[in-house]
Amino acid sequence: MTLSMFQAIDQIDQIFVTSQHRLVSDLPAEFQSISSAILSVIAIVLVFALLFAITTVLERKGLGRMQNRYGPNRVGPCGFFQPLADGVKSLTKEDLVPRTADQLVHFLAPVLLVMAAFLAYAVLPVGRNMVLVNLNAGVLYFFAVGSLVELAVFMAGWSSRNKYSLLGAMRAIAQMISYEVPLVLASIVVIMAAGSLSTVSIVDMQASYTGIWPHWFVFTPWGFAGFALFMIAATAESNRSPFDLPEGESEIIAGYYIEYSGFKFALFFLGEYLGMFATSAMAITLFLGGWAAPFSFLTWIPSYLWFFAKLVLLILIFIWIRGTLPRLRMDQLMSFAWQFMLPMTLLNLFVAGVWHFMPAGIVRWLVCIALLVAPAILLSRSLKQGKKFAVRHYRFAE
Amino acid sequence: MFGEGILKGLAETARNFFGSYVSKDRLTTVQFPEQRLPQIEAARNFPFLVYDGEDWQQGMRCVSCFICEKECPPKCIFIEKSTDKKPDAVGKPQFYPKVFNIDVSVCMSCQICVEVCPFDAIKMDVAFEHSTNNRFAGLLWDKKELAKPNEYYRQIHPIEAAAVDAALAEERAKVAAKAKAAADAKAAAIAAAAASTSVEVATEK
Numbered sequence: 001m002t003l004s005m006f007q008a009i010d011q012i013d014q015i016f017v018t019s020q021h022r023l024v025s026d027l028p029a030e031f032q033s034i035s036s037a038i039l040s041v042i043a044i045v046l047v048f049a050l051l052f053a054i055t056t057v058l059e060r061k062g063l064g065r066m067q068n069r070y071g072p073n074r075v076g077p078c079g080f081f082q083p084l085a086d087g088v089k090s091l092t093k094e095d096l097v098p099r100t101a102d103q104l105v106h107f108l109a110p111v112l113l114v115m116a117a118f119l120a121y122a123v124l125p126v127g128r129n130m131v132l133v134n135l136n137a138g139v140l141y142f143f144a145v146g147s148l149v150e151l152a153v154f155m156a157g158w159s160s161r162n163k164y165s166l167l168g169a170m171r172a173i174a175q176m177i178s179y180e181v182p183l184v185l186a187s188i189v190v191i192m193a194a195g196s197l198s199t200v201s202i203v204d205m206q207a208s209y210t211g212i213w214p215h216w217f218v219f220t221p222w223g224f225a226g227f228a229l230f231m232i233a234a235t236a237e238s239n240r241s242p243f244d245l246p247e248g249e250s251e252i253i254a255g256y257y258i259e260y261s262g263f264k265f266a267l268f269f270l271g272e273y274l275g276m277f278a279t280s281a282m283a284i285t286l287f288l289g290g291w292a293a294p295f296s297f298l299t300w301i302p303s304y305l306w307f308f309a310k311l312v313l314l315i316l317i318f319i320w321i322r323g324t325l326p327r328l329r330m331d332q333l334m335s336f337a338w339q340f341m342l343p344m345t346l347l348n349l350f351v352a353g354v355w356h357f358m359p360a361g362i363v364r365w366l367v368c369i370a371l372l373v374a375p376a377i378l379l380s381r382s383l384k385q386g387k388k389f390a391v392r393h394y395r396f397a398e
Numbered sequence: 399m400f401g402e403g404i405l406k407g408l409a410e411t412a413r414n415f416f417g418s419y420v421s422k423d424r425l426t427t428v429q430f431p432e433q434r435l436p437q438i439e440a441a442r443n444f445p446f447l448v449y450d451g452e453d454w455q456q457g458m459r460c461v462s463c464f465i466c467e468k469e470c471p472p473k474c475i476f477i478e479k480s481t482d483k484k485p486d487a488v489g490k491p492q493f494y495p496k497v498f499n500i501d502v503s504v505c506m507s508c509q510i511c512v513e514v515c516p517f518d519a520i521k522m523d524v525a526f527e528h529s530t531n532n533r534f535a536g537l538l539w540d541k542k543e544l545a546k547p548n549e550y551y552r553q554i555h556p557i558e559a560a561a562v563d564a565a566l567a568e569e570r571a572k573v574a575a576k577a578k579a580a581a582d583a584k585a586a587a588i589a590a591a592a593a594s595t596s597v598e599v600a601t602e603k
């Protein structure tokens with residue numbers, strides 16, 4: 001009986017994998033691999049576009065409630081069909097292109113942005129055996145594709161021929177490049193521990209248990225610090241509040257996509273959210289055990305459900321943060337990246353090494369925590385002391 | 399402490415989030431088309447023409463003096479004077495506007511027309527749902543669309559309307575008194591004339 005139950009659980013877990021195999025198995029052999037890839041791509045595009053729609057309405061409702069408002073509550077039950085209305089609206093709106101804009105680049109920018117965002121999903125394991133390609137340099141590929149977004153953003157800002165666009169694009173580039181460094185450095189600790197760049201084997205390493213407790217990397221001092229640093233850098237990478245300077249509605253209106261309207265504007269939003277999901281999914285893969293269940297007795301729940309539960313949880317945290325923190329100033333943003341994030345990620349690398357070479361036990365925990373917490377406090381203290389409050393003088397304003 | 403402010407902020411937003419589901423007083427948003435707040439006395443948007451009594455054409459207070467047309471900063475009022483006269487609000491015979499148009503797409507709701515009108519004929523309205531599917535003809539209001547009874551004015555601006563009503567009543571009383579005095583004088587003159595002729599007749603006899 002138990003055996004058949006295990007089989008049933010396994011079948012449910014692998015239902016998408018087996019049904020995909022069954023669908024393509026009738027085709028001639030030379031088409032099988034390509035058609036199964038196309039099926040996976042369609043699935044990824046549909047699922048994450050749907051997640052985007054759900055996230056927009058959750059975000060608007062959540063932010064509204066945090067500010068004691070209702071949020072959207074007109075379309076459908078409790079306003080949950082709002083994304084449909086928004087989609088119809090953005091599709092039927094006039095698509096304006098500035099006369100002086102570089103027409104081709106202006107058109108290509110949103111397309112490239114969305115494409116780059118979708119490309120990143122190729123290496124993300126959304127469930128057991130559910131990954132489009134298991135590259136042995138998967139993490140590297142992820143970050144390489146992620147930096148295509150910067151190109152798209154700058155194309156949008158430059159081709160629009162608008163000073164706000166250009167300012168927004170320059171801010172975005174400065175911010176994304178600055179935060180890409182801590183983002184990559186924060187993930188290196190996991191690569192060190194796992195000894196692999198493949199996302200699949202990183203998740204596999206975390207999918208085992210001691211007693212009921214999983215072996216997620218976040219449950220180590222360096223893993224926790226790495227996760228926190230990674231999430232901060234990911235927030236900045238995806239231009240979300242409190243790092244939303246490139247958009248900065250109150251100062252440069254919408255930044256690099258000010259000259260976009262209609263569906264292209266919606267594409268920018270889509271690309272931005274997809275980027276956020278992708279980096280969150282990467283954080284889950286690296287630190288939160290990917291599709292693995294949080295306790296050994298919960299492994300009967302299908303792996304893809306765990307993955308999406310974690311993803312939704314991270315998205316909700318993103319929304320919560322957005323509803324709470326005000327926007328940083330440009331100099332604060334930069335000094336935070338280079339004076340706090342970078343030293344801390346480098347230190348974290350060192351701590352991961354210490355952890356690796358020390359014998360397991362409570363001492364290792366205490367040493368590593370001390371090595372991380374003390375410098376963090378000292379660093380933030382000294383950065384605070386360095387700040388003088390004085391009247392600012394602008395060279396050109398007098 | 400390190401990060402304390404952020405945690406406090408997060409706690410605050412979380413309290414708002416859950417609190418807004420528990421206590422309804424947190425949500426102060428008025429769900430507009432279904433719920434409406436009462437309008438305040440000082441609200442205003444576009445002008446309208448006041449008329450007294452039942453007949454909007456007979457009771458129209460406007461005497462077609464062109465002051466508002468001249469004073470309107472964006473020049474959105476157009477008036478054409480009548481050739482005949484009709485009694486105005488206080489009973490004097492006056493001209494009346496044959497055409498009175500306001501282009502509300504141009505009107506900037508400055509209330510200057512109201513301030514300058516010496517006849518209390520034009521006042522500010524509070525109705526604001528004026529969407530139309532024709533952006534030219536639909537926004538050019540003629541005399542008929544602009545005319546609204548004095549009762550409506552009393553309803554939307556009670557304090558102001560009471561003052562105007564009192565002033566008009568005084569004016570009407572004055573005009574009536576004058577008319578009465580004039581009639582009396584006339585009657586006296588006729589009587590006097592009649593008396594003098596009788597005296598003449600008497601002396602002739």
Ligand code: SF4
Nearest residue numbers: 470505506508509511
């Ligand atoms: S409110 Fe101002 S703009 Fe409008 S009609 Fe009167 S004077 Fe003209």
Ligand code: SF4
Nearest residue numbers: 460461463464466515
């Ligand atoms: S509304 Fe008043 S100011 Fe304007 S023409 Fe009529 S009486 Fe004169």
